[in-house]
Amino acid sequence: MRQCFSFCSIFPKDSVMTKDKLLALWMANGFIPSRGALDLHDMGCEIFSELTWRSYFQEIEEDVDGTVACKMHDLIHDLATSIMGQECCVIEANEGSQIPKTARHLFVYNSSRSTNVMDYTTFQPLQSLILCGDGYFNHSNPSRFISKQKYLKVLHLGFYMSNIEFKISKHLRYLYLHNSTVKTLRESTSSLLNLQTLSLKDCGSHKMLPKGTKNLKNLRYLDIRGCHTLTSMPVALGQLSFLRKLSIFILGKKDGNCERCHQLPPLGKLRFLKVLNICRISALKYIDDTFYGDMESSFPSLEVLSIRVALCLEEWTIVNGREHFPLLSSLTVDCCPKLVKLPMIQSLKELHIGETNVTLLTSLIMNATVLTSLRISDFNELPDELLKNQKQLDRLNVFYCSLKSSSDLLDNLSCLKYLDIQACSIESLPAGLQNLSSLETLDLNFCDSLVSLPVNGLQRLSSLCSLRVQHCKTLASLPEGMRYLTSLQDLLINECPELTSLPRSIQHLSSLRYLQIRCCRGLISLPDEMQHLSLLSELTIINCSNLMSLPQGVHNLTTL
Known part of the structure; x- marks a missing residue:
């Protein structure tokens, strides 16, 4: 773990690092120790989690695709640098840059389009070389230099490069070409038998992977996102038994669609594959x-x-007598209007489903009894008792659906913590809202028909910390029942043009710290009772053109 941590000093201060890239770099350099039957990737995940728990990483964020990003505080970066000594070196690409003789891992960047040229041929033997530049990188014959690096394990070329005709070290485990205009990789790339990571992300001109890609027996990560001109995949990728992540599998395409594909390849043989995206197979x-x-x-x-x-x-049929998807926890099915049958997957914890047959919606949700996160979109009407078995659900997103106040959608969700309703045809929220005693966040967006929130429906929302109401064109008022939201800390009202004022009961929001009102042109006054919001520390009012003044007592709020 010490080596993994200190190696992070190869990135400049304040850099955003992704978990996947760190794991791949640690693995390539041999920093992750083997432990019994535990795979190196899983061991790397444990190290990342431990470093996060110890606060060596901060600003941890995860995007919708599951990519985890983080940063290091400057002081922590200094600590990592002191441990690594001069083995890791960060320099700017210019003629006068000096590289310590002890450097084995080198990060070179250019912060401007300088005319200075760095002579790479003078570099000592390296294990890691990361070149990052904005636009074209000034260099003198990188092909000649890279060919001389016989012990290179990591090669990261993060700049425009039209030619990579160079001999690559047989020890290479990590090859990353970003934004390159290279159209093909040399066939000799398939002889890199130690290669673990191959990334061609955003290489928009790349047309073909080496035919011998199947020979990369140690390949674990293959990223071809953004390779828009790539038209097919090499044969027999099922032989890559260590492959864990395949960003996209292309089956032959025209205008982004696989128009002639009638059968999927045997991807089930990839025993380490963790993430699979299948798209546009018309x-x-x-x-x-x-x-x-x-x-x-x-x-x-x-x-x-x-x-x-x-x-x-x-x-989508199954084969009886065999085990399928034993670890599958997240499933997305979107824009498959004719699909009516799927394998029963009881291990699902996260389900995103939209623009499908309502029969499929019902069967999937009824059989997945351990769901914790559910996103439903683009259904004209949701069946009754759809979520009656979802006792563990803590996150629900409903987009572009028709909801009725009489709907029982929210009736049995006692563990729900997050509710997001967007662009739904709804005049009043379902009555079951009052049963959501664990709800912490309620988001209402683009609900054009929503006139008001239920007067008594807020009474039992004793855990609600955040309420955000945005782009609700007909919302005319907030109910006096707001008084029951005693745990509310954050209230945002944005683009609600019919809203004229806030309820006097706002004085009972004893935990409120942040109040934002934006673009509510119908707002003409705020209640004097706001002076009782003793914990309010931030009040933001923007583009409320008809609001002429603030309540007099607001000036006495000592925490504001």
Whole structure:
């Protein structure tokens, strides 16, 4: 763990680092120790979690695709640098830059389009070379230099480069080409038998992977996102038994669609694959046993599966007597209007489903009894008792659906902590809102028909900390029932043009710290009772053109 931590000093201060990149770099340099049957990736995840727990990483964020990013505080970066000594070196690319003779891991960046040229041929033998630049990187014959680096394990070229005709070290484990205009990789790339990571992210001109990609037996991560001209995949990728992450699998495309694909390859044989995205397979009608391969347990490590824009897909069958998706925890099914049958996956914890047959919606949710996160979108009407078995659900997003106040959607969600309703046709929130005693965050967005919040529906929301109401064009008032939100700390009202004032009961929001009112042109006054918001520390009012003054007592709030 000490080596993994100190190696982070190779990045300049205040850099955003992704978990996946750190794990790949640690693995490539041999910093992750083996421990029994635990895979190096999983061991790396434990190290990352431990460093996060110790606060060596901060500003941890996770995007919708599951990419985790973080930073290091400057003082922590200094600590990592002191441990690593001069083995890690960060320099700017210019003629006068000096590199310590002890440097084994080098990060070179250019902060401007300087005309100075760095002579790489004078570099000593390196294990890691990361070149990052804005636009074109000034260099003198990088091909010649890289060819001389016989012990290189990490090569990261983060700048525009049209030619990579160089001999690569047989020890290379990490190859990253970002924003390159390279159209093809040399076939000799497939002889890099130690290669663990191959990233061609945003190489928009790249047309073909090496035919011998199947020979990269140690390959764990293959990232081809943003390779828009890539038209097909090499054959026999199922032989990459250590592959954990395949960002996209392309089945031959025209205008972004796989128009002639009638069958998926046997991806179930990839025993370390964790994330699989399938998109725009317009000719596919059936997913059959070919997809699973001939293993007793198919997709044994898969955790995240997404299938989108499969307009003709009707049925997804299973093979009896075999185990399928034993670890699958996240499933996305979107824009598959004809699909009516899916394998039963009881291990699901996260489900995103939209623009599908309502029969499929019902069967998926009824069989997935341990869901903690659910996103439903684009359904004209939601069936009764749809969520009656979801006792563990703590996050619910409902987008572009028609909801009725009589709906029982929220009736049994006693563990729900986050509720987001967006762009739904709804005049009043479902009555079950009053039963959400664990709810901490309520977001209402673009609900154009919403006139008011329920007077008594807020009474039992004793845990609610954040209420955000935005872009609700017909919302005319907030109820006096706001008095019951005694745990509310953050209240945001944005783009609600019919709202004229806030309720006098706002004085009972004893925990309120942040109040924001934005773009509410109908707002003409605020209640004098605001002077009792003793913990209010931030009041923001923007673009409320008809509000002429603030209540007199607001000036006496000592925490504001």
